[in-house]
Amino acid sequence: MKFPYSETVLEHFRHPRNVGKIDDPDGKSMEGSPACGDMVAVYIKVDPDTKKIDDIKFESYGCASNIATGSIITELAKGKTLDEAKKITWKEASDALGGLPKIKAHCSVLAIEGLRSAIQNYEERHGLITKREPTTLETVRKRLRKVMNPIAGLDLVRTNLVKDIQMKDGTVRVVIDLPKNHQFAAAIKEEIDEKIEPLWDVKEVIVEFTD
Amino acid sequence: MQEKRVYLDNSASTRLDERVLEAMTPYFFDTYAVATSEFAYTQGIEAREALDEARLSLAKALGAEPEEFVFTSGSTESSNMALKGVALALGRKKGKHIIVSKIEDFPVLQSAEALERDGFRVTYLEVDNDGLVNPDLLRESITDETILVSIQHANQEIGTIQDIAGIGAICHEKGVLFHTDATHTFGRVLLNTRRIPVDMVTVSAHTIHGPKGIGGLYVRKGTPLSKWMDGGFQEFDLRAGLENIPGAVGFARAVELITAEENKRLRFMRDHAIRRILKEIPDTMLNGHRRKRLPHNVNISFHFVEGESITLHLDMHGFAVSTGSACFSRSLQGSHVIYGIGGDHERAHGSIRITLGRYNALEEVDAVVDTLADVISELRKISPLGKEKYGEEV
Numbered sequence: 001m002k003f004p005y006s007e008t009v010l011e012h013f014r015h016p017r018n019v020g021k022i023d024d025p026d027g028k029s030m031e032g033s034p035a036c037g038d039m040v041a042v043y044i045k046v047d048p049d050t051k052k053i054d055d056i057k058f059e060s061y062g063c064a065s066n067i068a069t070g071s072i073i074t075e076l077a078k079g080k081t082l083d084e085a086k087k088i089t090w091k092e093a094s095d096a097l098g099g100l101p102k103i104k105a106h107c108s109v110l111a112i113e114g115l116r117s118a119i120q121n122y123e124e125r126h127g128l129i130t131k132r133e134p135t136t137l138e139t140v141r142k143r144l145r146k147v148m149n150p151i152a153g154l155d156l157v158r159t160n161l162v163k164d165i166q167m168k169d170g171t172v173r174v175v176i177d178l179p180k181n182h183q184f185a186a187a188i189k190e191e192i193d194e195k196i197e198p199l200w201d202v203k204e205v206i207v208e209f210t211d
Numbered sequence: 212m213q214e215k216r217v218y219l220d221n222s223a224s225t226r227l228d229e230r231v232l233e234a235m236t237p238y239f240f241d242t243y244a245v246a247t248s249e250f251a252y253t254q255g256i257e258a259r260e261a262l263d264e265a266r267l268s269l270a271k272a273l274g275a276e277p278e279e280f281v282f283t284s285g286s287t288e289s290s291n292m293a294l295k296g297v298a299l300a301l302g303r304k305k306g307k308h309i310i311v312s313k314i315e316d317f318p319v320l321q322s323a324e325a326l327e328r329d330g331f332r333v334t335y336l337e338v339d340n341d342g343l344v345n346p347d348l349l350r351e352s353i354t355d356e357t358i359l360v361s362i363q364h365a366n367q368e369i370g371t372i373q374d375i376a377g378i379g380a381i382c383h384e385k386g387v388l389f390h391t392d393a394t395h396t397f398g399r400v401l402l403n404t405r406r407i408p409v410d411m412v413t414v415s416a417h418t419i420h421g422p423k424g425i426g427g428l429y430v431r432k433g434t435p436l437s438k439w440m441d442g443g444f445q446e447f448d449l450r451a452g453l454e455n456i457p458g459a460v461g462f463a464r465a466v467e468l469i470t471a472e473e474n475k476r477l478r479f480m481r482d483h484a485i486r487r488i489l490k491e492i493p494d495t496m497l498n499g500h501r502r503k504r505l506p507h508n509v510n511i512s513f514h515f516v517e518g519e520s521i522t523l524h525l526d527m528h529g530f531a532v533s534t535g536s537a538c539f540s541r542s543l544q545g546s547h548v549i550y551g552i553g554g555d556h557e558r559a560h561g562s563i564r565i566t567l568g569r570y571n572a573l574e575e576v577d578a579v580v581d582t583l584a585d586v587i588s589e590l591r592k593i594s595p596l597g598k599e600k601y602g603e604e605v
Contacts, residue, residue: 019593059593060594063517063539064520067520
């Protein structure tokens with residue numbers, strides 16, 4: 001009998017490492033929301049001199065791949081410098097877990113984002129961040145790279161699903177090359193909204209599908 | 212992994228009853244001819260007789276005449292046949308409006324959506340917090356263009372049983388056909404077509420310890436229904452295709468084997484499970500109507516935790532249950548039923564459905580509740596939500 005999850009995923013799901021909260025963390029993040037599904041909270045303690053992650057913990061409100069990815073990224077990030085930890089990719093986490101089912105990519109990518117946001121939070125708090133940049137087409141495209149195409153398990157940009165991006169007066173229009181009634185259309189739209197809306201100068205996000 | 216596995220997903224599928232298999236076996240090895248060969252040879256006559264007998268028995272269970280029962284490959288086909296068959300028959304003659312409830316199962320919903328793409332107008336009726344259709348809302352939604360109302364007998368996820376007698380009466384008063392998907396009630400909740408004004412009823416064997424791949428559609432005499440699948444002249448020229456005689460025999464046997472005592476026992480176990488979970492596990496809520504409910508359905512949302520994680524943990528302890536979580540679904544969308552009854556994403560995310568069957572014992576129900584309590588408590592410890600309550604150190 002073969003589970004869609006690898007043995008390593010199941011092992012981390014059953015016995016997640018570094019679970020919990022760090023009181024008085026140097027950086028923290030909460031990615032996702034109950035409204036969109038999974039959530040991950042990441043807490044880090046950073047050595048001020050070496051900028052290495054001394055301690056890291058996570059909490060998860062999510063499915064097995066979410067919990068397992070949260071667990072593995074804490075192991076991958078511990079002891080690394082912030083700059084090194086920032087570069088940990090979903091692919092590395094997935095490989096360390098012995099692979100994740102494609103359809104589960106969107107649940108697990110959240111943990112990676114959680115780690116990056118916790119680092120960003122640390123940098124913001126410690127004056128390491130530059131000023132707010134206005135949103136550009138490139139910023140939007142970059143964010144869309146974080147939205148998974150569940151058909152392929154890769155992001156929307158890499159799988160050529162983004163047909164067009166337009167920006168005008170704070171309104172972002174994204175055209176996705178899928179029919180409106182496609183199995184994943186609603187899920188993809190939700191995720192795009194979630195990724196683009198938080199940009200500080202974006203007022204409205206419109207997602208359109210091709211027919 | 213545990214040695215003994217406890218199956219508690221009986222609305223998805225059921226274990227075949229040996230007595231059903233026994234009834235079916237001769238039609239695989241002895242009488243395997245097709246029923247349409249009745250004019251050619253003896254085996255064909257025997258096949259025809261077996262099919263007729265099964266049909267009579269199933270029709271009787273619905274208070275119907277045998278000519279009103281059409282065998283299909285299951286409820287998906289039955290509901291497709293009902294919606295598309297009526298659309299084909301009346302779409303041009305009478306009108307292009309169809310009414311379904313928002314929380315129908317996929318065969319009805321997707322058939323309605325397919326018709327919408329073909330130019331039909333579909334009203335997706337809202338339901339209340341228990342999942343019940345509001346009869347006044349239904350009445351207001353019916354227009355001169357309306358050709359069909361399709362509202363399920365009971366819901367596949369939350370188990371709420373609709374007042375199909377009342378709904379049917381409104382439809383007939385307005386001269387509109389009424390179809391109900393009774394996949395989850397057939398054998399469990401009485402549906403007598405002589406008393407209930409219904410024109411078409413979808414039923415299936417897979418939910419009642421019968422074989423998979425056989426179902427049926429009750430079609431009241433005189434119902435305008437166009438043949439949808441083309442081929443031979445089988446099933447009163449309504450459904451082409453080789454008759455599944457072992458399946459039909461097994462289906463009939465499965466229905467005969469259900470007793471009132473069994474349904475009572477299921478209801479007792481259901482109430483026991485609901486009572487214990489709501490009492491012993493904090494921050495839980497029942498989905499679906501408390502009383503107007505399938506005798507074998509338990510559906511509960513657990514706050515601050517995700518359903519797929521719960522089902523996987525339960526599986527490691529040997530229990531098979533289902534969830535309405537988006538993470539579990541093929542479309543990555545949470546249960547449309549939980550949303551339909553006004554639930555939010557979180558409620559869908561943490562919903563667990565336990566459906567009981569003939570082979571479940573009360574001890575198993577107690578065991579799953581005990582395990583559930585442990586699993587929920589463990590998952591809440593690692594959740595960033597509800598921390599003030601469950602945040603003790605791991």
